[in-house]
Every structure is written in C-alpha cells, then in structure tokens.
Amino acid sequence: MRVELLFFVYILSTSFIAGIIGSLLGLGGGIILVPALTILFDMPIHEAIGLSFIGVLVNSSSSSLVYIKNGITDIRLSSILEIGAAIGSIIGAYTALLIDSNVLSIIFGIVLGYVAIDMYRKTRTMKENHIKRELNSGEEREYFEESTKKMVKYSLLRKKEGIILSSVGGIFAGLLGVGGGVIFVPIMNRIMNVPIKVAIATSSFMIGVTSLVGMLIFFNNGFIDVRIISPIIIGIFFGAQVGSRINMVIDKRLLTNIFILVIIYIAFRMVTNGLGIEVFNI
C-alpha cells in the first residue's frame, strides 16, 4: 500500500514538530500528534491515538538516550512508578476503545486544560529553595545540572503517593495516546519533589512502557494505520533528537511557560472539535 508523497511529507513534518515539542517538555509528542492528526488530517481520533502510541514510543526512546547519557534520568524512580503506569495504561487503552470519538476529543481537551491551569497556578507559588528546604527529609538523590556544570541535590518525597498517582497518569496515557508526561512530570515535580529537568527526563524514560502497552492493545483491535507508521517513526525520532539537546541548556521557567501555552491552545481546539464547532479554517 502506497502513501501519497505529499501526505507523507505532511505527516513527517507534523511528527518532527511533535517530536521536538514532546521531547523538550517531556510529553512524548502525543499531546501534539493526536490533535494534529485529528484536526489537520481529519483522522478518526482512535486511529490518531493508535499512531500516537508509536510516536510516543519513539520519542521516549530517542529522548532517553540523551538524558541517560547526561545522567539526569532517575532510573530507580522510574522502575517503581512504571508498574502503576503500566496498569493504568491498560485500563485507559481498553476504556478508550469503548468511548465515542467526539467524547474522547472533549475529554482530551478538558484534561489538557486542567493540567495547564494547574501548572500555571502552581508555578506562581513554586520557589526554587523549596527543594533545598526539604533536602534532609527524604531519600537523597543528585543529578548533573548542565547549565551550571554542578551536581544538584534533591530529596525524593512521597513515594507511595507517587506510585498511586502514576497509575492515574497511566490511565490518561492509555486513554488519550499521550505519553502520560502531562501527569507524570507534575507528579514527580510537584508531589515527589523531583527537579523539573529530572522529572522530564525520567518521564521520557518511563512513558516508553505506557505507550508500548497502548500500542499493543490498539494494534490488536485494528486501530493502527500501518501505512503511515514510517513517517511517524522518522519524524518523531529526528524531532526528539533536536528537542532533547535544546532541553539541556534551556531555562526551566521558560520550559514550564512553553508547556502551559502549548497545551492551552491544544485543549481549546480539541474541545471545539469534539463539539463540532469550527473555530479556525486551516
């Protein structure tokens, strides 16, 4: 089965941009890819989610290569969060198969909107010395901060809460075809006291599991268009490589603000799409 060259180029470009943004923000790319495929290419959302799982898996693997090499991924933390995430992803994926596409689109938009608002509200009160204050109260860890060329210490807190909430992240990952980073990053950063860069790197590492689970379930149920697997893989891979390298030197506050703006816009479009309201004519 052939794919028209122009369509291939469009999918490739979209995947490339999704890869950059997803890798930069620890989101996996699905948060861009699913809306892009549904809004720009009129793809049924279930098929978009199925393809997104592949993209997220590539993004996760690609970004992780850079993050692991630079020593900012907390592999031990990911190993304890993954089980909840994987179980949640199974639940989410099977649930997605039962839900109508318009409803799924609205759910996607609402979830993103909530996450954006929550992140914005909490960044207004988040202080960097919050990490230093709780240094001696939890499991001590450290990572290499590229921008300052120094080892930075932090204390890992509330592991039990993190494990439980990671299953919630997994549900959304399986339900919406996102990497779960929209949930995992705030869980690790806000609840478990993990620095934002470590949270993003660790999230990138573990969403490979949630996306693989979703991919297997969706493939088994015939919701993955195998004709366009190749441009998704290629675009996400190269986009993720670019994004993860930019992340090593970018300002943390800028990173968070980009995160918020992007998902607010996407949330709006997905809700209007689900309601059948045309806002912009692209």
Add this chain to the structure above:
Amino acid sequence: MTVINEKNKVENSILKIMKLLLITSVTMSMASVLIEVNFMDQYIINAMLNTSLLGIDLLKFLAILALFMIPVIRLSIMAIEFYKSGSYINGVTESVVLIMILVLAARIVI
C-alpha cells in the same frame, strides 16, 4: 562508589541496547519509505513489500519489532541488575511490567 558503578553499568547497558534498536527501527522505516516511493517495479523489492507479517509489510514489521524490543530489553536488563544488586522490590516491579507487556504481545500473535 559501588552504587555509582552499578548505576553506570546498568545505564550503559540500557543505552547501548536502546540506541541499537532505535536506529534499527528508524533505518527500517526509512528503507520502507524509499522503497515505496522509488522502486515499486523491481522484483526483489516487490517481494519484500509483498511479504507481510501480522498484516504489515516486512520492513515496517521489523521497524515495529525493533521499537517493541526497546522497552522489553530495557525492562529485562533493569530487572536483572536490580535483582543482582539486591533491590528486589525494583526487580519485581520491572518483572511484573515485563510480563504484562509480553502477555499483551502474545494476544496479537495468538
């Protein structure tokens, strides 16, 4: 020091495997695209495109298989290393996740 060395060893193993499989997947994908765009009339290339596994042509199947193997092998390495270092809880969690994934994959094949 022992913990740091063990951590580096695990990370290095995971890095090598992930890099190899990811490059394999991307290469297969690029090969699949090039073949589809340019060489549809050649016999051998046609044979490759017409060979399908689980409803996917050979190169795309290999690309997907390589992607599938990344978390599977990564989980296996981490489980083994955690058991060896005495972190049994981490080892068990990795093993459980691995088993879940293999069961889901088996459902496709069976």
